[in-house]
Amino acid sequence: MNSYSLERTLESILRTREHELTCEEVARLLDRYVDQRLAGAVDDSPEMRLVEEHHQICPECREEYEAIVRALRNCD
Numbered sequence: 001m002n003s004y005s006l007e008r009t010l011e012s013i014l015r016t017r018e019h020e021l022t023c024e025e026v027a028r029l030l031d032r033y034v035d036q037r038l039a040g041a042v043d044d045s046p047e048m049r050l051v052e053e054h055h056q057i058c059p060e061c062r063e064e065y066e067a068i069v070r071a072l073r074n075c076d
């Protein structure tokens with residue numbers, strides 16, 4: 001295997017591996033996620049699913065999300 005095909009192989013492995021979001025990426029998507037949750041909209045886009053998955057494994061981000069939801073509901 002030459003280095004070019006090795007590179008291609010690694011690339012395809014990385015691409016098919018399930019991508020997990022970092023806390024930073026979740027924070028960037030949080031506004032959109034909260035909007036959709038409050039609107040009761042179901043968004044099946046991969047990003048929104050990954051945010052949800054992240055919330056299941058990361059209590060910090062989940063608390064951040066819940067705090068925002070609470071704050072927004074109190075505004076009504």
Ligand SMILES: [Zn+2]
Pocket residue numbers: 022023026054058060061
């Ligand atoms: Zn997190």
